[in-house]
Amino acid sequence: MEILAALEQLGVIRALKVSFFAYPIVNALHIMSIGALFTSVFLMDFRLLGAFGSLPAEPFVRLLRRVALIAFLGAALTGLTMFAVRATDYALMPVFLLKMALIALAALNFVAFIRLARNGGTSTALRISVVLSLLLWTAVILAGRFIGFL
Helix, strand or coil, X not given: CHHHHHHHCCHXXXXXXXXXXXXXXXXXXXHHHHHHHHHHHHHHHHHHCCCCCCCCHHHHXXXXXXXXXXXXXXXXXXXXXXXXXXXXXXXXXXXXXXXXXXXXXXHHHHHHHHHHXXXXXXXXXXXXXXXXXXXXXXXXXXXXXXXXXX
16 A cells, blocks of 8 residues: 555656646546547457458458557556556555456457467357457446446
């Protein structure tokens, strides 16, 4: 907890706390990053499940994967910044810890999907991974929304 308390006292974080504009801007960037991540993941997953059949799967998924990774980095950076404002409070919130666990599971699922796809995984295994992606990212969004209301 000492490390988290020290994080809250960093000059840039203290400035963020007192600025009328900075925190809302970081929060808005976080929401935009999450929106881009969520949208790209969902479009990619739905394409892998057979939707948008008129679009060639490989370039469509490749593009969306890049967008998702960039959006994830944006969400992670802005999320870490917002976490630092109240790190000691958030670290004790079960719903925050749940959100972090869900993000970790979604990341592990992504790695598993890539390995399955590269190693000729079965169609069923790939579909399970895609459906799991949809469920996990939806759960991440829901957990994140609960944080703001606790």
